[in-house]
Amino acid sequence: MTVRSEAEALRPTDAFAALYAQVQQFYAHQMQLLDAGEAERWAATFTEDARFDVPTLPKPVHGRPGLVTAAQRSADALAEAGERHRHFIGMLDLTERPDGVLDVRAYTIVYASRIGGGCRVHRVCVCTDVLVRSGDELHVRTRTVTRDDFP
Amino acid sequence: MTVRSEAEALRPTDAFAALYAQVQQFYAHQMQLLDAGEAERWAATFTEDARFDVPTLPKPVHGRPGLVTAAQRSADALAEAGERHRHFIGMLDLTERPDGVLDVRAYTIVYASRIGGGCRVHRVCVCTDVLVRSGDELHVRTRTVTRDDFP
Amino acid sequence: MTVRSEAEALRPTDAFAALYAQVQQFYAHQMQLLDAGEAERWAATFTEDARFDVPTLPKPVHGRPGLVTAAQRSADALAEAGERHRHFIGMLDLTERPDGVLDVRAYTIVYASRIGGGCRVHRVCVCTDVLVRSGDELHVRTRTVTRDDFP
Numbered sequence: 001m002t003v004r005s006e007a008e009a010l011r012p013t014d015a016f017a018a019l020y021a022q023v024q025q026f027y028a029h030q031m032q033l034l035d036a037g038e039a040e041r042w043a044a045t046f047t048e049d050a051r052f053d054v055p056t057l058p059k060p061v062h063g064r065p066g067l068v069t070a071a072q073r074s075a076d077a078l079a080e081a082g083e084r085h086r087h088f089i090g091m092l093d094l095t096e097r098p099d100g101v102l103d104v105r106a107y108t109i110v111y112a113s114r115i116g117g118g119c120r121v122h123r124v125c126v127c128t129d130v131l132v133r134s135g136d137e138l139h140v141r142t143r144t145v146t147r148d149d150f151p
Numbered sequence: 152m153t154v155r156s157e158a159e160a161l162r163p164t165d166a167f168a169a170l171y172a173q174v175q176q177f178y179a180h181q182m183q184l185l186d187a188g189e190a191e192r193w194a195a196t197f198t199e200d201a202r203f204d205v206p207t208l209p210k211p212v213h214g215r216p217g218l219v220t221a222a223q224r225s226a227d228a229l230a231e232a233g234e235r236h237r238h239f240i241g242m243l244d245l246t247e248r249p250d251g252v253l254d255v256r257a258y259t260i261v262y263a264s265r266i267g268g269g270c271r272v273h274r275v276c277v278c279t280d281v282l283v284r285s286g287d288e289l290h291v292r293t294r295t296v297t298r299d300d301f302p
Numbered sequence: 303m304t305v306r307s308e309a310e311a312l313r314p315t316d317a318f319a320a321l322y323a324q325v326q327q328f329y330a331h332q333m334q335l336l337d338a339g340e341a342e343r344w345a346a347t348f349t350e351d352a353r354f355d356v357p358t359l360p361k362p363v364h365g366r367p368g369l370v371t372a373a374q375r376s377a378d379a380l381a382e383a384g385e386r387h388r389h390f391i392g393m394l395d396l397t398e399r400p401d402g403v404l405d406v407r408a409y410t411i412v413y414a415s416r417i418g419g420g421c422r423v424h425r426v427c428v429c430t431d432v433l434v435r436s437g438d439e440l441h442v443r444t445r446t447v448t449r450d451d452f453p
Contacts, residue, residue, distance in 0.1 A: 003334045003343075014165050014316050020323035021171035028242040032154045032256065041154075084299040086258050086275055090241055090392055091330040105334065107388050109413060111260060111275045113299035119275045124388055124413045124421045148386040148415035165316050172322035179393040183305045183407065192305075235450040237409050237426055241392055262411065262426045264450035270426045 003105065004095055023094055023104065023131070026138045031087040037075035043067035047132060047139045054145040055125075086111045089127060102131040102138075108145070124148040154256065155246055174245055174255065174282070177289045182238040188226035194218035198283060198290045205296040206276075237262045240278060253282040253289075259296070275299040305407065306397055325396055325406065325433070328440045333389040339377035345369035349434060349441045356447040357427075388413045391429060404433040404440075410447070426450040 026045070033042040043064040046052065052067055053060040061070055078085060091107040105128050112122035130142045177196070184193040194215040197203065203218055204211040212221055229236060242258040256279050263273035281293045328347070335344040345366040348354065354369055355362040363372055380387060393409040407430050414424035432444045 003331070003338050003340060014168070014320050016327075017168040017172065017316070017319040017323035018165050020327060021168035021319065024243070025167075025171060025245060028244045028257070029154070031242060032244055032258075036154050038154060084275075086242075086299065088242055088258055088260065091333060091388075091390055092326070093330040093334055094327060106330070107334075107390055109390065111272060111299075113275050115300060115302055117300060119272050119300055121272055121413060121421050121423055124386075124415050148388065148413075149417060149419060149421055151417055165319070168319040168323065169316050172319035175394070176318075176322060176396060179395045179408070180305070182393060183395055183409075187305050189305060235426075237393075237450065239393055239409055239411065262423060262450075264426050266451060266453055268451060270423050270451055272423055 004093065004103070019096065019102070020092070020094060022138065023092060023102065026131075027089045027092070027106075030140075031089055034071060034074075035084070035086050037071075037079075039068045039071035039075060042071050045139060046143075047141045050140055051142040052140075053143065055147045055150055082115045082117075084113045084115065085122065086113075100133055101141075102129075102133075104129045104131060155244065155254070170247065170253070171243070171245060173289065174243060174253065177282075178240045178243070178257075181291075182240055185222060185225075186235070186237050188222075188230075190219045190222035190226060193222050196290060197294075198292045201291055202293045203291075204294065206298045206301055233266045235264045235266065236273065237264075251284055252292075253280075253284075255280045255282060306395065306405070321398065321404070322394070322396060324440065325394060325404065328433075329391045329394070329408075332442075333391055336373060336376075337386070337388050339373075339381075341370045341373035341377060344373050347441060348445075349443045352442055353444045354442075355445065357449045357452055384417045386415045386417065387424065388415075402435055403443075404431075404435075406431045406433060 030042065030045045046064060046067055049063055050067065051060055051062055057070060061067055087108055087110055089106050089108045093105045095103045105126065108125040108127045109121060110123040111119060113119040125148065126146050128144045129140050131138050132141045181193065181196045197215060197218055200214055201218065202211055202213055208221060212218055238259055238261055240257050240259045244256045246254045256277065259276040259278045260272060261274040262270060264270040276299065277297050279295045280291050282289050283292045332344065332347045348366060348369055351365055353362055353364055359372060363369055389410055389412055391408050391410045395407045397405045407428065410427040410429045411423060412425040413421060415421040427450065428448050430446045431442050433440050434443045
């Protein structure tokens with residue numbers, strides 16, 4: 001959860017730019033799938049055996065079937081409540097391990113809007129991911145999210 | 152308005168990085184022009200015949216003169232109300248068509264501050280753009296914005 | 303403080319992409335250090351003689367020792383208040399001078415969460431930085447921040 005070292009954090013190269021753009025695009029697409037209620041497609045952006053540990057779930061989820069269930073439940077609950085959520089991730093602090101695995105520590109703001117009502121900041125979170133590559137594609141192997149309003 | 156396919160969404164190349172950085176820079180500059188009340192310069196970031204369809208206007212605007220008028224009216228209304236708005240766009244889900252036209256689906260959060268007062272989330276929106284290139288420059292050909300608090 | 307010219311703002315090249323990614327990564331890391339209360343490490347992302355002019359300080363700070371003090375005081379005040387802040391910077395409008403110095407005009411949203419309570423938008427700011435390079439590393443030489451709720 002801690003901020004990593006500065007030595008790791010600074011690499012002004014074309015290779016880093018290609019990686020950083022890919023990771024930004026990956027998150028934009030992934031979060032839009034979640035917010036659109038595309039539970040299966042969202043779960044497919046994780047590895048088969050991914051670990052997903054977020055404050056809104058009583059215990060960590062392991063594997064895609066559990067991710068589909070969690071995303072579908074959230075989408076159903078929002079539809080019933082007449083709300084829309086948007087997960088806005090940014091401030092990506094990205095480092096690459098020697099074996100190509102990626103560590104990302106990022107901020108995620110969740111906005112909530114009531115249909116026919118107003119909008120608000122719902123959650124302020126820190127998201128710590130481990131991303132792995134399979135060919136050209138990225139997948140989340142582990143995701144750990146903390147909420148700023150929790151001790 | 153729907154989230155596009157995963158196959159389109161993932162390209163870890165220098166070319167994609169160059170494009171992604173250019174598009175991010177384009178939006179940063181464009182939105183800062185809007186928020187600064189630079190109506191003419193903002194309108195010039197659209198094509199001559201651009202279509203601009205946003206919930207705050209009763210019907211879509213076509214062409215730069217209408218864009219200038221819309222932006223100027225917003226700036227005047229904010230000045231009169233003693234408020235400042237900031238359009239914070241991010242989560243850019245970007246794909247390139249075979250002919251070089253770009254599709255972008257992004258989130259836009261509008262923050263409002265009252266001068267001498269507080270600040271708040273004013274709007275949570277989804278922005279769907281078609282961008283075209285003229286030499287090295289990008290222009291918006293169509294922009295369609297939806298508000299999360301609208302049905 | 304004004305938005306710079308469009309001619310400066312558009313460069314779709316690998317070099318610009320490498321720079322833009324580096325600057326995004328720099329800010330992500332720098333702001334995470336600040337929010338983590340890592341005062342010394344945060345101050346080290348500025349030049350030795352940096353000028354730091356923000357609305358929360360009665361007068362501009364010059365040099366790293368003053369930056370450490372300012373960051374430490376903020377961290378202590380937040381801990382005492384039982385709050386967490388997150389500085390979310392984005393919308394980076396970046397230009398490079400002929401001598402390699404970088405000008406950045408960006409939006410910074412500060413989110414505040416009360417531990418055991420809720421979260422909110424705390425500040426909406428415009429951040430104008432001058433960044434300089436020392437080898438591969440970036441440092442802030444001057445930072446000027448304005449608050450939207452201030453005249």
